[in-house]
Amino acid sequence: MPEPIESKEAVTPSNTSKPEVGLTGRKIIYDKDGKPCRSCNSLLDFQFATGGIKGIGATKKEKYNPYPKDIPADVEVLGKSSWTLLHSIAAKYPEKPDTKRQQDLKQFLTLFGSFYPCWFCGEDFEKYIKKHEPKVETQDSFGKWLCEAHNEVNVKLGKPKFDCNLWKKRWKDGWEEDP
Amino acid sequence: MPEPIESKEAVTPSNTSKPEVGLTGRKIIYDKDGKPCRSCNSLLDFQFATGGIKGIGATKKEKYNPYPKDIPADVEVLGKSSWTLLHSIAAKYPEKPDTKRQQDLKQFLTLFGSFYPCWFCGEDFEKYIKKHEPKVETQDSFGKWLCEAHNEVNVKLGKPKFDCNLWKKRWKDGWEEDP
Numbered sequence: 001m002p003e004p005i006e007s008k009e010a011v012t013p014s015n016t017s018k019p020e021v022g023l024t025g026r027k028i029i030y031d032k033d034g035k036p037c038r039s040c041n042s043l044l045d046f047q048f049a050t051g052g053i054k055g056i057g058a059t060k061k062e063k064y065n066p067y068p069k070d071i072p073a074d075v076e077v078l079g080k081s082s083w084t085l086l087h088s089i090a091a092k093y094p095e096k097p098d099t100k101r102q103q104d105l106k107q108f109l110t111l112f113g114s115f116y117p118c119w120f121c122g123e124d125f126e127k128y129i130k131k132h133e134p135k136v137e138t139q140d141s142f143g144k145w146l147c148e149a150h151n152e153v154n155v156k157l158g159k160p161k162f163d164c165n166l167w168k169k170r171w172k173d174g175w176e177e178d179p
Numbered sequence: 180m181p182e183p184i185e186s187k188e189a190v191t192p193s194n195t196s197k198p199e200v201g202l203t204g205r206k207i208i209y210d211k212d213g214k215p216c217r218s219c220n221s222l223l224d225f226q227f228a229t230g231g232i233k234g235i236g237a238t239k240k241e242k243y244n245p246y247p248k249d250i251p252a253d254v255e256v257l258g259k260s261s262w263t264l265l266h267s268i269a270a271k272y273p274e275k276p277d278t279k280r281q282q283d284l285k286q287f288l289t290l291f292g293s294f295y296p297c298w299f300c301g302e303d304f305e306k307y308i309k310k311h312e313p314k315v316e317t318q319d320s321f322g323k324w325l326c327e328a329h330n331e332v333n334v335k336l337g338k339p340k341f342d343c344n345l346w347k348k349r350w351k352d353g354w355e356e357d358p
Contacts, residue, residue, distance in 0.1 A: 029299060039296040043253040072350050073267045074222040081260035088252050088296040108294055111287040117218040117267040120208060171251050 023048050038172075039088055052176065075118050082116070083150055090143040091172035093136075102136040109134055128152060143167045202227050217351075218267055231355065254297050261295070262329055269322040270351035272315075281315040288313055307331060322346045 022028045022045025029040035036049035073081065094101060109129055116122030128149055135141035147164035154161055162170070169175050201207045201224025208219035215228035252260065273280060288308055295301030307328055314320040326343035333340055341349065348354050 029297075031298070037297065038251055038253065039257050040254050040299060042255055043250065046253060071222065072217055072270065072353055073263050074217060074225060075219050076221055077263060078218050078267055081263040084252050084256065084260040085264060085296075088257055089294045091251065092296040092298070093294075104290055104293065107286070108290040111283055111290065114283065115268045115272075115287055117264075117271040118208075118216065119210070119271070120219060174251055 019049055038174075039092065073117075075121070078118060079121070079153075086112075086146055087143070087150075087167070087171040090139065090146050091168070093139045093142050095139045097136065097138070105136045105142065106134055124153070125149070140168075143171070198228055217353075218271065252296075254300070257297060258300070258332075261291075265291075265325055266322070266329075266346070266350040269318065269325050270347070272318045272321050274318045276315065276317070284315045284321065285313055303332070304328070319347075322350070 018030065018034075019028055022041060024042055024045050026042070026045060028045055028049045029037045030049075031037045031040075036046055038046050041049065093105065097105070110126070113122050113126035113129060116125060132145070132149070135145040144164045144167060147162060147167040151161045151164065197209065197213075198207055201220060203221055203224050205221070205224060207224055207228045208216045209228075210216045210219075215225055217225050220228065272284065276284070289305070292301045292305035292308060295304060311324070311328070314324040323343045323346060326341060326346040330340045330343065
């Protein structure tokens with residue numbers, strides 16, 4: 001994890017420069033392809049690094065606190081947390097994973113179901129995997145498979161289904177065009 | 180997942196009865212030992228089933244929405260989500276897991292680090308596991324090991340450390356005495 005760097009000042013990035021420090025005072029982390037890493041930075045710093053910041057100030061952080069800190073997670077908090085993790089994993093899964101990585105992902109999903117704290121949710125997930133083999137061949141195939149798994153739960157809970165053609169906008173790229 | 184059952188009415192539980200339906204209208208889910216399952220029900224229904232509800236109404240649900248729905252997770256949301264899942268897994272891990280279950284948990288943690296969307300956070304986690312082998316022999320040993328791993332990150336981020344002797348209150352039982 002990066003240490004806060006308070007002695008440096010954030011500088012607005014141009015098309016040709018990559019800022020080292022974000023508006024939070026922390027070092028900005030880039031992916032190995034050189035692009036700002038969305039899941040490694042706070043939203044504020046990510047938007048700053050991509051030049052896409054539009055009037056979102058530090059008060060945005062107030063919305064980050066999802067739950068009173070001292071209460072064990074209930075089924076809703078646990079579900080939202082877990083889908084967030086899984087969809088974000090899909091967003092960073094390789095476009096062309098090798099066979100080992102594909103096998104590892106299937107293994108991870110199986111273990112995920114078996115350790116899931118809500119036992120009947122976990123059993124449902126394990127059944128879903130057995131019936132619908134995870135499509136781990138590409139990032140997009142996995143992202144869509146996961147979205148469909150999530151939709152099956154949405155339907156059971158009476159929630160609206162998500163358009164799985166849009167999964168990358170929701171979980172990877174965001175809804176706005178790249179700056 | 181249980182379907183909402185709207186035709187039945189919630190009945191306040193006594194020491195001798197187990198309510199079938201909670202205040203949300205959904206079926207109450209019990210663990211296999213017969214106790215209300217905290218991670219399978221909404222907080223409201225869990226508190227109702229344990230008889231511990233004290234003036235917490237449906238407005239509590241307003242606090243459940245942790246993030247604008249259409250924005251990919253940043254490092255803070257991802258971190259909070261993932262620690263929530265991992266600590267909740269510890270809370271449901273067996274008191275005396277067999278050897279297979281212990282091996283599975285170690286495998287899960289290794290894969291977790293390798294798939295974690297924030298790459299440098301995942302690498303940190305993988306390094307931590309190599310340096311501090313996960314203590315998976317009992318529920319309590321794993322819960323404390325995980326708490327210590329979380330504390331190492333807390334220190335790096337300048338956040339306060341948590342007293343790991345209290346991990347079960349934070350992630351399993353809650354802070355109040357059992358009803």
